Amino acid sequence: MxxxxxxxxxxxxxxISVAAQLSGLHPQTLRTYDRLGLVSPGxxxxxxxxxxxxxxxxxxxxxxxxxxxxxxxxxxxxxxxxESEWQRSRMMLAEMHAEISQLRAELESTRAVAxxxxxxxxxxxxGGGTLVPVRTDSARRTGGSAPGGAAPGGTG
Numbered sequence: 001m002x003x004x005x006x007x008x009x010x011x012x013x014x015x016i017s018v019a020a021q022l023s024g025l026h027p028q029t030l031r032t033y034d035r036l037g038l039v040s041p042g043x044x045x046x047x048x049x050x051x052x053x054x055x056x057x058x059x060x061x062x063x064x065x066x067x068x069x070x071x072x073x074x075x076x077x078x079x080x081x082x083e084s085e086w087q088r089s090r091m092m093l094a095e096m097h098a099e100i101s102q103l104r105a106e107l108e109s110t111r112a113v114a115x116x117x118x119x120x121x122x123x124x125x126x127g128g129g130t131l132v133p134v135r136t137d138s139a140r141r142t143g144g145s146a147p148g149g150a151a152p153g154g155t156g
Contacts, residue, residue: 012042012050019051023059030059038062038077 007013019041020027033039034049039058041049051059058080065071065079 009053012044012052012055014051014053014056016041016049016051019049019056019059022056023063025059025063033059033062036073036077038073038080 014022016027016030020030023030025033030039030041030049030051034041039051039055039062041051041055044050062076062080065076066073071079
């Protein structure tokens with residue numbers, strides 16, 4: 001777990017002027033993109049926008065899609081949404097694969113225990129013994145037990 005001073009790609013640290021410089025866009029363009037939902041920067045206590053490194057990367061991608069590929073802002077928003085959904089799906093798939101691996105290991109362990117128990121039962125039943133000694137009420141009172149579960153000197 002990261003501590004409060006550790007910076008990640010999602011930590012909002014850049015003010016709008018720095019984010020504009022890093023992305024090659026005008027600050028007003030960044031405000032417009034925020035309003036349109038293309039990028040969602042964090043907010044400082046005074047409500048000022050704070051951009052993360054991931055936001056800067058998204059802004060550069062928006063600029064590339066717009067200028068180089070000629071995609072309009074509505075199309076860019078849809079592309080970003082689909083990419084985000086695809087990333088979430090990939091993460092969910094990876095989690096499911098890990099869970100399946102864990103369940104397979106647990107199943108194998110359970111099968112091994114079941115096989116050992118089956119062998120124990122088979123050995124005990126073929127040998128005429130019982131798996132768990134049975135004590136009758138009279139055996140509990142006298143503290144002993146005889147073969148077959150009868151108390152010594154008892155009738156049965």
